[in-house]
Amino acid sequence: MDREARIDLAADYAASGIGDVLDALDRELVGLKPVKLRIRQIAALLLVEKARERYGLGAGAPTLHMSFTGNPGTGKTTVALRMAELLHKLGYIRRNHLVSVTRDDLVGQYIGHTAPKTKEVLKRAMGGVLFIDEAYYLYRPENERDYGQEAIEILLQVMENQRDDLVVILAGYAERMETFFRSNPGFRSRVAHHVDFPDYENDELLAIAEKMLEGQHYHFSESARGAFADYIAARKAQPHFANARSIRNALDRARLRQANRHFEAGMPLTIDDLATFEAEDIRASRVFNGGV
Numbered sequence: 001m002d003r004e005a006r007i008d009l010a011a012d013y014a015a016s017g018i019g020d021v022l023d024a025l026d027r028e029l030v031g032l033k034p035v036k037l038r039i040r041q042i043a044a045l046l047l048v049e050k051a052r053e054r055y056g057l058g059a060g061a062p063t064l065h066m067s068f069t070g071n072p073g074t075g076k077t078t079v080a081l082r083m084a085e086l087l088h089k090l091g092y093i094r095r096n097h098l099v100s101v102t103r104d105d106l107v108g109q110y111i112g113h114t115a116p117k118t119k120e121v122l123k124r125a126m127g128g129v130l131f132i133d134e135a136y137y138l139y140r141p142e143n144e145r146d147y148g149q150e151a152i153e154i155l156l157q158v159m160e161n162q163r164d165d166l167v168v169i170l171a172g173y174a175e176r177m178e179t180f181f182r183s184n185p186g187f188r189s190r191v192a193h194h195v196d197f198p199d200y201e202n203d204e205l206l207a208i209a210e211k212m213l214e215g216q217h218y219h220f221s222e223s224a225r226g227a228f229a230d231y232i233a234a235r236k237a238q239p240h241f242a243n244a245r246s247i248r249n250a251l252d253r254a255r256l257r258q259a260n261r262h263f264e265a266g267m268p269l270t271i272d273d274l275a276t277f278e279a280e281d282i283r284a285s286r287v288f289n290g291g292v
Contacts, residue, residue: 007051018043021086028082029075030211031204038195039079039086046090063192064092064167065159067181069174070197073243076171077131079195083169084129093167097128103137106151114147118154126166135170136180156186163190200243205232209247213277218255220277227282228254234287250285257281 013019022040029036049062064087068076081098088096101121108114122130132138138155140146159168170177170187174196181188200208206229213219220228231250235241258281262269 012047012051017089018086021082025082028078030207031200032075035195035197042193043086061164065191066169066193067191068169068171068195069177071199071243073245074197076197080131080169094127098131099125100131102133107148114150118151122158129167131169134172136172136176139180139183159190202232205247208244212251218275218277223279224277224282227279231282231285231287254281257284
């Protein structure tokens with residue numbers, strides 16, 4: 001081995017194409033700076049590990065299983081999709097492929113049903129990434145007839161024995177995931193990377209709303225933009241707020257009100273009329289009257 005060999009990581013980075021993935025993540029997701037930083041750190045680690053392997057310095061196949069924790073609507077699924085692409089470009093998985101599942105996809109309702117369901121999901125995901133949302137629902141200790149433990153045992157075995165051909169990402173609320181890991185230490189020992197997804201700030205949620213509208217060829221009028229900023233503040237103070245998911249639902253309802261407003265007016269419209277949300281489309285929301 002030539003100890004004086006020069007390794008050009010910048011060239012490796014350019015050749016891998018992972019820069020395109022990281023740039024796409026920046027474009028797709030507003031905010032989430034800690035998450036984006038962590039993903040870049042993981043990418044750097046894996047890129048360096050590939051360079052080490054070329055010179056006989058590899059430390060063995062890295063453990064790539066991950067935990068994504070955070071509230072709903074914080075971008076966990078989007079980041080998982082980009083992580084699959086990143087891992088594929090670096091050669092750590094065979095396919096740029098993500099299978100997203102919940103408990104119902106893995107756990108059966110009667111004896112002998114769980115193992116085939118779990119194995120079928122694993123077969124579909126093999127070579128790529130398996131994303132298990134609300135993973136803590138796999139474990140229900142209060143129900144002695146629950147079959148989730150069988151799915152857990154199969155998952156743990158595959159995560160250990162076939163970790164070079166499958167990456168598992170467990171996702172859910174932070175507190176519930178912590179309880180899940182305490183109850184199932186086998187998962188904690190197999191998960192190498194824990195990524196926490198913070199809630200969005202109000203200005204970030206407004207930027208997300210404008211990004212969503214742009215993708216649908218709509219925009220806020222100036223007064224509507226102010227009204228939606230007020231909507232965000234009011235909605236966040238109410239229960240069951242789901243970050244970007246709640247913003248998308250709010251825009252869908254505003255779109256309905258905007259269309260109804262134009263239809264009832266019965267007047268000729270301009271193209272800009274069709275594309276513009278006005279303040280009244282926002283302030284008609286029940287949120288301003290204590291509803292959700």
